[in-house]
Amino acid sequence: MPFSVYLTTNSHNGHAAMLIRRPTDILPSEITSPELYRDRRRFLAQSTALALAAALPAGLARAAGQSLGPLAKSPYSIGETPTPYKAVTTYNNFYELGTDKADPAENTHRLKPAPWTLRVEGLVNKPRTFSIEELLKLAPLEERIYRMRCVEGWSMVIPWVGFPLASLLKLVEPQGSAKYVEFVSHYDRSTMTRGVLEWPYNEGLRLDEARHPLTLLAVGLYGEVLPVQNGAPIRLVVPWKYGFKGAKSLVTLRLTEKQPITAWMKAGPSEYGFYSNVNPEVDHPRWSQATERRIGEFSKRKTLMFNGYADQVASMYTGMDLRRFF
Amino acid sequence: MTPTTPQLGAIKTALFALCLVPAFLLWRGLEMDTLGANPIEALTRATGEWTLRFLLITLTVTPLRKYSGWHWLVRLRRMLGLFAFAYGVTHLLTYVWLDQFFDWHAIVKDILKRPFITVGFAALVLMTPLAATSFNAAIRKLGGRRWQALHRAIYPIAVMGCVHFWWLVKKDITEPLIYALITAALLGLRAWWREQERRKQLAGGYLPQPRFESKVIKIFE
Structure with a gap:
């Protein structure tokens, strides 16, 4: 010494x-x-x-926070200020990792986003299992700044990184009889929440909704690899629908003829319908959907029809009674 | 074990400070921005939960007194009940001010249209006469028996508090269930006492005890 x-x-x-x-x-x-x-x-x-x-397995090198490289800008991005990164990554509804909004960020160890595969099956000509590495190279990654409106009455603006679901659907060639896409999330009973909802979590879209250019498979946010609590490594983002439609940590996409029964429909058929389009005129049976609190703001704002995406999506629902098909 | 008057004063002061701790922590959380991404929701939720907790703590005083023999505990009950009311008013204020920002039209519509808000609001309205008759003169004026009958409104108030919580959660009912079970136990205990008393009466060995009238005066002297 x-x-x-x-x-x-x-x-x-x-x-x-x-x-x-x-x-x-x-x-x-x-x-x-x-x-x-x-x-x-x-x-x-x-x-x-x-x-x-x-x-470590090769894929794990892609950890949350790692940059996704140069990204294409998108005309679908909105001009509103994104919600701070900290709020986006600490205020999450991801029941598999805990039902309190602070839970998912604290329980990221319960989900290993690598290695990861996504199976696309059902009524397609070319069913296929994609590795996450393949998915990242499937289409140019874009930044999409979208509004996100939660059914609970709060909202955020999130700069997602991803590619249109349509690009993936094109590769598997949906058959003529395919009318819907079902999305299934990862579930591991040994590490994740038991009860509350029927697991695994699933969601669904009509095929035309799934093919809509706004519908995104997100692999990142704020230019970086998607954090576990936001649905790593790959999740669905449908900006004109309530947030819960965006199934996280996807493992299976299934093209079907019949309308899938989603996890929330099973949990509360009178409260959650298949469509779940953001609509200020159709209230949740227990609370109003007319206004929302943008995270970080003091006063509430008026909720916009189809979350402000009416120009792009309203035509898909012409002639439909949106009170009935909520 | 019965504390002397100065000892009881010290206990009351300590309890008062303790009851203020949640409010203090929330205030500090708000100032230091540690209530998470949605502080208004966190504040509304916390003040609501503390209202329910204080209601249940208030309801625990009598069983505790009965089984421990520490009859002086009842002298702390008024303060606990008033804290329940104070947290309840704060809860309503966060909703009216921070959540709805005095949008009276929306507030009235909410109260009428949303069952969970209707129940919660009704519970707070019901608490108001209890808080208003909590001082000694009111007890004397009403008379012990009538005063006690009025203050039994805390039973439906606690139930309504649980229902209010139960109806507002989206899916995970774990927390409201815990409150509901505690409430059921506390109210069940009282129903059981009543049943015991009734049986005693039927058995004929019952002598009406002037317990309530005399105690009420003594407690709040």
Whole structure:
């Protein structure tokens, strides 16, 4: 040891004093040079990194927070200010990781987003299982700044990163009889919430809704890899519908002829319908949907028809009684 | 064990400070922005839950007194009940002010149209005469028996509080269920006491005890 620290008491005034003394018996040659010290540190750091990299499966290198590289801008993005990253990643409804909104961010260890595969099956000519690496290269990644309106009456603006679901559907070639797409989320009974809803979580869209250019498969937000609590590694985003339609951590897409019965429809058929389009005129049976609180804002704002996407999507519902098909 | 008057004063002061702790923590959370992404919802939720907790704590005083023999505990009951009311008023204020921002049209519509808000609002309205008759003069004026009959409104109030909570949650009813079970236990206990008393009466060995009238005066002297 090159230095020693001694604690002594000064006998004259009674106060304790710290003396730092270099004992004379250490030769300067015995002291580690700063260069060598730094080299050792570097070696340790490098070997730890190598050992970690070797121990982990390849996909796990894509961790939340990692940049997704240059992204194409999209004309579908809105001009509103995105909700702060912290709010987007700490205020989540992801019941599999806990029913309190702060839970998912605290329980990210319960879901391993790599390795990951997404199976596309059902009424398609080319059923296929995609690895997450394949999905990331399937179409150019775009940034889509969308409104997100929760059925509970709050909203955010989220800069998603992803690609249109339509690009994926094209690859599997839906058959003429396919009318709906069912989305199934990952569920692991040993680590995730039991009860509350029927697991695994599932959602559904009509095929034309699924093919709509606004419908997104998101793999990131804020230019970075999607955090677990937001539905890593890949989730659905349907901006004109209530947030729960955006099934997280997708493992299966199934094209069907019959309308899927979704997790929320099973949980409360009188409260949650298949369509779940954002509609200020159709209230939730227990609360109003006329207004919403944008996270970070003090006053409430008026909820917009189809969450402000009426121009793009309203034509899909012409002639439909939206009170009946809620 | 019965504390002396100065001891009881000290206990009351300590309890008062303790009852203020949740309010203080919420205030600090609001100032330091640690209530999460939706502080208004967090505040509304917390004040509502504290109202229910204080109601249940108030309802625990009598069983506790009965089984421990510490009859002086009842002297803390008024303060606990008033705190329940104070947190309830704060809860209503967060809704009227922070949540709806004095949009009276929307508020009235909500109260009439949303059963969970109707029940919650009715519970708070019912609490008001209880808080208003909590002082000694009111007790004397009403007379112990009538005063007690009025204050038994806390039973339906607690039930309504639980229903209010139950109806507002989206799906996970764990928390409202816990409150409902505690409420059921506290009210069930009283029903059981009543039944015991009735049986005693039927058995003929019952002598009416002047327990309530005399106690009420003594408690709030």
